[in-house]
Amino acid sequence: xxxxxxxxxxxxxxxxxxxxxxxxxxxxxxxxxxxxxxxxxxxxxxxxxxxxxxxxxxxxxxxxxxxxxxxxxxxxxxxxxxxxxxxxxxxxxxxxxxxxxxxxxxxxxxxxxxxxxxxxxxxxxxxxxxxxxxxxxxxxxxxxxxxxxxxxxxxxxxxxxxxxxxxxxxxxxxxxxxxxxxxxxxxxxxxxxxxxxxxxxxxxxxxxxxxxxxxxxxxxxxxxxxxxxxxxxxxxxxxxxxxxxxxxxxxxxxxxxxxxxxxxxxxxxxxxxxxxxxxxxxxxxxxxxxxxxxxxxxxxxxxxxxxxxxxxxxxxxxxxxxxxxxxxxxxxxxxxxxxxxxxxxxxxxxxxxxxxxxxxxxxxxxxxxxxxxxxxxxxxxxxxxxxxxxxxxxxxxxxxxxxx
Numbered sequence: 001x002x003x004x005x006x007x008x009x010x011x012x013x014x015x016x017x018x019x020x021x022x023x024x025x026x027x028x029x030x031x032x033x034x035x036x037x038x039x040x041x042x043x044x045x046x047x048x049x050x051x052x053x054x055x056x057x058x059x060x061x062x063x064x065x066x067x068x069x070x071x072x073x074x075x076x077x078x079x080x081x082x083x084x085x086x087x088x089x090x091x092x093x094x095x096x097x098x099x100x101x102x103x104x105x106x107x108x109x110x111x112x113x114x115x116x117x118x119x120x121x122x123x124x125x126x127x128x129x130x131x132x133x134x135x136x137x138x139x140x141x142x143x144x145x146x147x148x149x150x151x152x153x154x155x156x157x158x159x160x161x162x163x164x165x166x167x168x169x170x171x172x173x174x175x176x177x178x179x180x181x182x183x184x185x186x187x188x189x190x191x192x193x194x195x196x197x198x199x200x201x202x203x204x205x206x207x208x209x210x211x212x213x214x215x216x217x218x219x220x221x222x223x224x225x226x227x228x229x230x231x232x233x234x235x236x237x238x239x240x241x242x243x244x245x246x247x248x249x250x251x252x253x254x255x256x257x258x259x260x261x262x263x264x265x266x267x268x269x270x271x272x273x274x275x276x277x278x279x280x281x282x283x284x285x286x287x288x289x290x291x292x293x294x295x296x297x298x299x300x301x302x303x304x305x306x307x308x309x310x311x312x313x314x315x316x317x318x319x320x321x322x323x324x325x326x327x328x329x330x331x332x333x334x335x336x337x338x339x340x341x342x343x344x345x346x347x348x349x350x351x352x353x354x355x356x357x358x359x360x361x362x363x364x365x366x367x368x369x370x371x372x373x374x375x376x377x378x379x380x381x382x383x384x385x386x387x388x389x390x391x392x393x394x395x396x397x398x399x400x401x402x403x404x
Contacts, residue, residue, distance in 0.1 A: 024062060028115065031072035033062055036091055039364050039398040040108065043093060044178070046360035047104040057106075057178050064139060065091075068132045070113030073399070080117035080125055083170035084109065085378060086295055086320065089399040092378065095357065099389040100337035101344055109175040109188070118169075129172055136185070146214060148187060154209040155189040240288035240298055240318075242273060248300055249313050249384070264388025268340070269315070272390070275332045276380060277322050288322050296321045299379065316379035316395070327370035329377045330358055333394060340390065357394075365400070375400035 024030050040061055044054045069090050071077040082090040090113045096105040112132035117125035137143055155171070170190065177184040191209075195202045246266060249255070255262055274280040277288065291297075299316035323329050334357055361370060369376060381393035 024066070026067075028070070028072045028075065029066045031074065032066040032069045032091075036069075036093075036398045037061055037066070039396075040093060040106070042360050042364045043095060043106045046356040047095065047106050048356075049106070049178070050180075053178070053180060057183070060176075060183060061108075064135060065110060067135075068112040068114070068128050069110065070117055070128075071115055078118055080111075080113045081169060082111045082113060084111045084173065085397045085399075086293070087375070087397070087399070089397055091398060093396045093398050094381075095394045095396065097333075097337055097392045097394070099344075099385060099391055100340045105177060105179060107175060107177045109173050111170050111173050124169065132174070140185075143185070150213050151187070151189055151209055154205075154212070155191055155194055240322075241285050242270060242279070243284040245269070245273070245298065245315060246284070248298075249315060251310070251313065255310060255313075261386060261388045262384060265384030265390055268388070268390045269382055269384070272332075272336050272380070272382065272392070273317060275336060276317055276319055276329060278324065288318075291321045293321060301381070301383075312383060314381055314383040316381050319380055320374060320378045323374065323377070325370065325372050325374055326361075326376040327367075327372075329380070330361055330370065330394075333380060333392065334358060337392060344389075369400065 024033055037058060041054065041058055044057060049057070070080050070082075073079060073089075079088055080090065082088045084090050084092055090111045092109050094107045094109070096107060098104065112125075112128035114122050114125055114128035114131075116122040117128060122128075133145070133148070137145060152172070171193065172190070173188040175186040175188065177186070191202045191205045194200075195205045198205070247253075249266065249269070250262070279286070279288070296318060298318055301314040301316070303312045303314070305311075319329050361376070365376060376396055377394060378397055379395045381391075381395065383391045385391050
């Protein structure tokens with residue numbers, strides 16, 4: 001395979017020498033470096049990261065990540081059907097705006113994928129996760145993997161994905177928050193397969209995993225974060241009206257709904273929801289148009305912390321399926337953030353952020369990829385912060401034009 005033939009026009013100007021200088025000679029790795037690496041570089045620069053951080057984070061991506069993204073989609077070889085994105089791209093970038101008045105944080109999540117994943121040699125993609133974790137611990141020998149090993153053992157299950165209610169083969173995602181001078185690692189497990197094979201609820205499986213964790217009663221366990229791919233998948237996933245959003249964000253009324261912070265946050269969330277999805281003139285009990293895709297619906301993230309009475313709920317607004325187009329999403333999102341910053345009397349950062357975010361998307365993906373099409377933005381994540389502020393995160397498929 002010729003390394004540059006078939007690459008999108010947007011990366012042809014990025015010299016192949018940038019890949020070869022990193023010692024990347026594998027054609028699959030070259031593809032991921034020249035496409036996703038190019039986008040990651042643009043995000044870091046546009047978000048205001050310093051040169052040293054940009055170099056270090058891109059080096060980490062090139063050395064640690066691209067060997068575990070599987071075959072190139074232009075290679076013609078069988079691809080692993082990763083659940084990370086709708087077109088099976090095994091990596092997703094995110095731009096964390098926070099509440100709009102501070103420097104954004106760039107993050108990305110991956111599913112480690114082997115070159116033979118999904119083939120008779122490696123039908124369940126078992127090898128990549130083991131190799132990736134080993135590579136990570138070798139690079140960062142001070143990482144304490146005790147809890148990881150525990151949860152991996154609890155959530156691992158050899159089963160047929162077709163028989164699982166999750167209807168996909170992915171079992172584990174890794175995430176990297178790129179903060180100034182450091183990379184924070186996170187792991188997400190899917191509990192559905194174990195729940196299905198052991199005839200338990202997902203909540204029971206998660207509860208057992210936490211209670212059986214070494215040292216869970218001590219002060220050293222830290223933060224448990226559970227990525228909920230909608231626990232009540234069969235009944236609640238299709239509840240797409242805003243009343244259902246309010247019910248979930250308040251944990252069925254368990255959050256003190258009359259509190260000013262919660263009500264202010266929900267008001268802002270409703271404004272952003274309406275602007276993104278075009279629902280300004282509908283009632284709270286009106287559902288979004290029906291979409292039959294398996295990822296259609298509303299997703300939530302529930303974060304549990306020790307010594308905190310109530311968990312924090314984050315909603316993922318499903319713009320991938322319900323918004324007008326990616327240009328509308330980007331404009332709406334950044335306009336909302338600038339309005340928020342104006343109210344906080346600190347709009348300088350937000351105005352710069354708006355300009356840089358829009359310019360970054362247009363320069364990286366092209367105007368045509370934004371106007372009149374969907375697929376670049378996957379979700380817009382929102383959570384209510386102290387003072388009723390709304391933390392906003394944009395999730396982006398770095399390879400939206402790649403076929404399914």
